[in-house]
Amino acid sequence: MAYLGLVTVVVRDYDEAIAFYRDVVGFELLEDTRTDGGTRWVVVAPPGARETAVLLARATTGEQEARIGDQTGGRVGWFLNTDAFERDCERMQAAGVVFEEAPRREAYGIVAVFRDLYGNRWDLFQMNRPDDSGR
Structure with missing residues (x-):
């Protein structure tokens, strides 16, 4: 096995999720394809990401x-x-990301x-x- 390709985040709405991950977090929209079943295949990733x-x-x-919003039982997932x-922290905060803690x-x-x-x-x-390391 060469690498982990995709991880899933269950969302309420495709468009609001795309807007958040693209416009707030800074990811790129790699694919948004409608499927026959009425769903969409929507993939986002950090700019330049080559694997996951x-x-x-x-x-x-x-x-x-x-499970929306609590996919990992409250742990970082x-x-x-x-x-x-x-x-990146400053850019994300300026775009509206709320951090739970100071770095x-x-x-x-x-x-x-x-x-x-x-x-x-x-x-x-x-x-x-x-x-x-260690400083």
Whole structure:
């Protein structure tokens, strides 16, 4: 197995989810294809991402609707890596992302938790470079 291709985020509405991930988080819309069943195949990813992307899947059952915003039982479920934490954090805040905490330095890097438009928890994360570990 070469890599993980897609991860799914269950959403209430395709268009509001696209607007959030594209206009607020800064992802690119890679695909938006209507299917025969009345759903859409909607894929977003950070600019330049070459492997993993996010499939935005509209809930179609009551069970799926109940999981919108709490797909991981309150834990952080997605980790958005960056090589410029401060820049991306400031840009996301200016676009309306609400972070749950101030950025914190951990042994492995800098991290701050934010929620998407439905309440799912994400980490914005910058891994330590070899020359700054532990600082």
